[in-house]
Amino acid sequence: MAWSVSCFIANMDEKPPPGQAARDIIADRWPSIAVHMQQARCTIELELDQSGEAPTLLANGIRLASAWQPEREAQLQCGPLWPDVAELTLFGVGMGYLPPLLLERLPAGGKLRVVLLNIGLFDVMLDLIEMSDWLAHQAVELVCADAITRLPASFRLTPPMLQLVDPAAEPLRDWLLQALSERHMQVHQTDVQDTLERNLQRNMVLHDEDNDVAYLLNEMISEQLAGDSNVVVAGAGPSLDHAIGVIQQLQGEGASVVAVDAALAPLLNNGIAPDVVVSIDPLDTIKRFFEVDRDQLANTALVYFPVVDPDVVAGWTQRRFSAVGSHERFQSYRKMKKSTVLFSSGSVIHPAVDIACRVGRQIHLAGVDFGYPFASTHASGVAVAHESATVASSTLTVRNYRDDAVPSQMNFISYYRDLEQFVDRQTRRGSVFQNIGHYSARIRHVSVLPVAA
Amino acid sequence: MSAPASDDDLLSKCCDLFRTGHHAEASVSLDKWLQNWTSSAAANPALMDEASCKSLGVALDCQQRHDWIGLADELEYVLARRVRTGPESTV
Numbered sequence: 001m002a003w004s005v006s007c008f009i010a011n012m013d014e015k016p017p018p019g020q021a022a023r024d025i026i027a028d029r030w031p032s033i034a035v036h037m038q039q040a041r042c043t044i045e046l047e048l049d050q051s052g053e054a055p056t057l058l059a060n061g062i063r064l065a066s067a068w069q070p071e072r073e074a075q076l077q078c079g080p081l082w083p084d085v086a087e088l089t090l091f092g093v094g095m096g097y098l099p100p101l102l103l104e105r106l107p108a109g110g111k112l113r114v115v116l117l118n119i120g121l122f123d124v125m126l127d128l129i130e131m132s133d134w135l136a137h138q139a140v141e142l143v144c145a146d147a148i149t150r151l152p153a154s155f156r157l158t159p160p161m162l163q164l165v166d167p168a169a170e171p172l173r174d175w176l177l178q179a180l181s182e183r184h185m186q187v188h189q190t191d192v193q194d195t196l197e198r199n200l201q202r203n204m205v206l207h208d209e210d211n212d213v214a215y216l217l218n219e220m221i222s223e224q225l226a227g228d229s230n231v232v233v234a235g236a237g238p239s240l241d242h243a244i245g246v247i248q249q250l251q252g253e254g255a256s257v258v259a260v261d262a263a264l265a266p267l268l269n270n271g272i273a274p275d276v277v278v279s280i281d282p283l284d285t286i287k288r289f290f291e292v293d294r295d296q297l298a299n300t301a302l303v304y305f306p307v308v309d310p311d312v313v314a315g316w317t318q319r320r321f322s323a324v325g326s327h328e329r330f331q332s333y334r335k336m337k338k339s340t341v342l343f344s345s346g347s348v349i350h351p352a353v354d355i356a357c358r359v360g361r362q363i364h365l366a367g368v369d370f371g372y373p374f375a376s377t378h379a380s381g382v383a384v385a386h387e388s389a390t391v392a393s394s395t396l397t398v399r400n401y402r403d404d405a406v407p408s409q410m411n412f413i414s415y416y417r418d419l420e421q422f423v424d425r426q427t428r429r430g431s432v433f434q435n436i437g438h439y440s441a442r443i444r445h446v447s448v449l450p451v452a453a
Numbered sequence: 454m455s456a457p458a459s460d461d462d463l464l465s466k467c468c469d470l471f472r473t474g475h476h477a478e479a480s481v482s483l484d485k486w487l488q489n490w491t492s493s494a495a496a497n498p499a500l501m502d503e504a505s506c507k508s509l510g511v512a513l514d515c516q517q518r519h520d521w522i523g524l525a526d527e528l529e530y531v532l533a534r535r536v537r538t539g540p541e542s543t544v
Contacts, residue, residue: 052526063515063523066472068530073472073522159474160522176474184477410477 019126025135030142033116042120044164046128057095057128059121062160065095074101078156081105089152091176092117092161093125099134102156106139113141115148117165117173145169151179170399171417171444177396178414185411195282196307196329203306206313206320207333213303213323213355214340216276220256220359230255231360232436234274235349236262237369239439240379244270246436246449247366255364258356260348261289261312263367266381268296278352279312280305280325280344287312288383294318303355305344306333323351343422347415350422357426363433364449370416370441371398371408401438401448420444460489464533468525476521483528490536500536508532 027034047058052067066073074097081088086107090098093114102112116122125131134140146168157176165173232247232255234240240263251257251272259267259274261281267274273296279286290312301319304312307329313320324330325344333339342351349368356363367379378385397405398416408416420443423433433446440448463486470479494500508531515524 052530058520058523061518062520063526066522067526076469076472079473157474159472160520162474163519180474181477184475184481 017127018130019123019128022126022130022132022135023123025132026142029135033119033142033144036119036144037123040120040123040166042118042124044118044121044124046124059160059164062163064158064160065097070095070097074098077158078102078105082154085110085154087111087113087152087154089113089115089148089155090157091115091155091172092158093122093131094158094161096125096129096131096134098156098158099131099140103134103137103139110139111141112137112139113143113152115143115145115172117145117161117169119144119166121164145172148172151175167399171420174413174417177410178417181410181414185414192282199282199307199310200329200333202310203308203313204333204336206310207306207322208337210320210322212338212340213321213342216301216303216319216321217340217355217358220275229360230362230364231356232257232364232366233349233352233356233368234259234263234267234272235352235365235367235369236260236266236378236382237367237440238372238374238376238379238385239369239437240266240367242439243366243436244272246364247272250364256356256359258352260352261286262348262378262382262384264289265292265383266367266379268292269381273297274300276301276303276352276355278303278348278355279308280348280351282307282309284309284311285384287315290315291383303342303351305342305351306330325351345415345418346411347419349415350419353419353422353426357429357431361430361432363426363431364436365433365440365443365446366436368419368435368440368443369398369400369406370412370419371400371406373400373404373406373439375407398441400440401435401442403442404439406439406441416441416443460486460493461533461537463489464528468529471521471525474521476519479521486528493536505532505535508535 023034026037044059049056049058049063049067054067054070056067056070057064077098078101087110088102088106090102090112093099093116099112099114106112145166162173162176230250232250234247234257247257248270257272257274258276258278261277261279264277277300279302286309297318301321302316303321303323305325306322322339323342324333324339326341343354344350353363376385396408396410396413398408398413400406423443423445427433427445435443435446435448438448463482467479467482467486470482508527512524512527512532515527
């Protein structure tokens, strides 16, 4: 590299600030970003780290680049570029190792879109590290994170920046984390593949005998023909405990209640018998969710995916309805009989929300946390609920309606963002969403009921 | 005294995954490497000298605060070099 981190840090006292040239370029080429930078405040603590052979920076204790071989690391992060890639997006600048390398590899006439994940930190970095050259390059387009509405086909990233994003960049951060963990999640899926296949085989007869969920949906729609129907979707997150009173009130006023299987016990413990309980998990641990007082469930229908543990399906003596997801594993089932495809990308809350959208217009979410508020895993009364310091120390977070960063985990974040996109589509189709709890995950287009705090 | 080549490859792959943001996959590789390293150290206690233990402690600290680049650096450029060259050498 043509610059030295320590050299710039040593020159911090110079006037004008070392980053002025870079700021002038930004003001000239991207004036709106210059305005953002003037308004941004860097809340991240930076520290020079000279423990290795190359000086580097720690941002909130996170090393931004290797202290030993940062150039080799940057080459690795650049990865291979295909010759036909004319447009490439880089997420996060960090110490600025990647933009010059990517520009070198970009074909003539290509474009490099550089997305700022933390504007305040980038502004501070300009005074520490020379970035004028690549900022002045004609191929570079500098953009803010909120300008990105979906992940591009080709992108590279500065990984440490994922832990240092501005709140406005959190959805983007989660999509990136999703993309990065995709391969790992697929491997994990193969671990449960045997169970899935076995359950699919064993449930075939029941699935054939049971009515499709479409029957239930039609029934619920005709019961709620008034039009402005309210449906509560009860997840099993810890915040469900705080929503019980509102659910009781809404149910008393005629709202339907669609619950995920894990929420059965906490609801029944509070005298709320759901109209529908949804189950899609292949693991036999869910049997414990059904160890409840069945007398209260006389009018509750089970909606299940045929991957569910067969004992759970066979053990449900009330009305049962089958449905499938869009995954190819359900193809043989769809050939066998016409089956309604419910939205699901892995979480049982997805088909529960889909059912609610199909039968109602005003959807009230409860216990939909995608994280561990109150350092708990589930609402009180859920068989597998426990407090866990381990999960609470996670640096993966989701933001709730109180603006707290709530500890979470990767698959929850993935489910959360997929639900957010589903809600986005449903909102455009006329559904109106409200969240009952302020401790739940904040979902775009879902307001929060002002009465519940 | 030197670690088997396959362990070097495993660690290198693991660190590359950490450096490119694939933390979940990297953690699985790290677990395997640590198991191998622990076995090697059980057979050859000299591998578990004070400096190596200190380096492992630094790596653990990095892991706890999710400083993945710091973790990869410590494993690749401090601990592995020490394992490769033997405890009597300094890095």
